[in-house]
Amino acid sequence: MNPREPKLSFQAQLQTGSPEDWESLWKADPHAVFFQHPAWASALTAAFPKWSLHSVVLTQEGEPVGLLPYFEFKKLGARQIVSLPFGTYGGPVQKPLPEDFAGAAAEAMVSCLANEASRLARFEMTVGPTSNAKQAALLQHFGNHQEPAHTHLIDLSQGFDHLWNKAYDKETRTCVRKAEREGVTVSVERGGAALDELHRLYLIQSQAWGTAPLDREVLGRVMDTLGERASLWIAKRQGQTYVGVLTLTDGEKEIIPWVSGTDPEGRRFRASHILYNAMIEDACNRGYASMNFGSSAGNPGIEAFKVSFGAERTELLKFSFEAAWLSKARRLKGALRGGR
Known part of the structure; x- marks a missing residue:
């Protein structure tokens, strides 16, 4: 190694709370997304005050060069960590480094987290497109x-x-035009009444999809904490709300339709088509690079809807393990709920 080159000396340690260099590291990482931004961690902290935010902080000769954020919480009496909850993905954020050093830096962070995770009953982390x-x-x-x-x-x-x-x-363009002819309008709204409408539709949709919805209070805290980073899109016809979507953005790179709800009656007017069309056009005008449309929960119809707007399926790295006793306890709890 050339003596003038920086030494390969990385140190990884656990830290509680939000590291002060988090945003600068996020901006430096070309692969970083909104769910790895400190604003998202702040929103989750506000929404779930019993959760504890931690990070693996990586330094090189005392200078922060990377971090891996995660939340720790207890369920069924078991310590669990997730990087990061209720987002498409989390995982490490890292400054660009020479190729020979990048691997050692990532290894230091991940091995530190793996050591911590080995002591827990459950661990989960999903990572998006990232460096080799x-x-x-x-x-x-x-x-x-x-x-x-x-x-x-x-x-x-x-x-x-x-x-x-x-x-x-072609069919999607036709649906947007039909919604326009039917008089469906799209607006971005704030306030309790709009959030009530979104949550009402969200509950209807969650029941149809068989998914567990978040409480209205959680959505409200997320919106309040994120401020202008969160927007509530509403599609109406003749005063009736048919679709609501809560979007999140880092203000620079991407927009994410995070929580949505649809009245089945709105399908007749193609209300969802015109809402997402307006959202995509607005995101393009703001200069965002991408829209993260999320997964499809194994539903071919949902996937086809997203693909019809030009979305491409992107594979992620997801890692998850759970102690056998916790899996058994979760199944028992689910069975008891189902028997009520």
């Missing part, structure tokens, strides 16, 4: 606990006209 160095370190330590995961991404970089003419399928 991070991927190699993650697979080395957690590869035995990998499971399938994906999201859908829309590339906004070529602008709305390109998406409308080249990426949307």
Whole structure:
């Protein structure tokens, strides 16, 4: 090694709370997304005050060069950690480093987390498209606990006209025009009444999809904490709300439809089509690079809807393990609920 090159000396240690260099590290990492931003951690802390935020902080000769944030909480009496909850993905954030050093940096962070996770009853982490160095370190330590995961991404970089003419399928364009003729309008709203409408529709949709909804209070705290980073999109016809979507954004790179709800009656007017079309056009005008449309929960109809707007399925790295006794306790709890 050339003596003038920086020494390969990384130190990883656990830290409680939000590291002060988090945002600067996030901005430096070309692969970082909103769910790895400190604003998202702040929103989760406000929504779930009993949860504890921690990070693996990586330094090189005293200077922060990376971190891996996660939340720790207890359920059924068991310590559990997730990086990061209720988002598409979490995982490490790292400054660009020379290739020879990047692998050692990622290894130091991931091995520190793996050591901590080995003491817990449950661990979960989902990582999006990332560098080869991070991927190699993650697979080395957690590869035995990998499971399938994906999201859908829309590339906004070529602008709305390109998406409308080249990426949307013909039927989607027809549906948007039908919604316009039917008098469906789209607006961005704030306030308790709009949130009430979203949550009402969200409960209807969650029941239809068989998913567990978040409380209205949780959604409200997330919106209040994120401020302008959170927007509530509403589609109405003749004063009736048919679709609501809560979006999140880092204000620079991407927009994420995070929570949504739909009245089945709105399908007749193609209310969802016109709402997402307006959202995508607005995101393009703001210069965002992508829209993270999320996974499809194994539902072919949902996936087809997302693909019709030009979304591409993107595979993720998901790692999860759970102690046998906790799995048994969770199944028992579910059975007891089902028997009520």
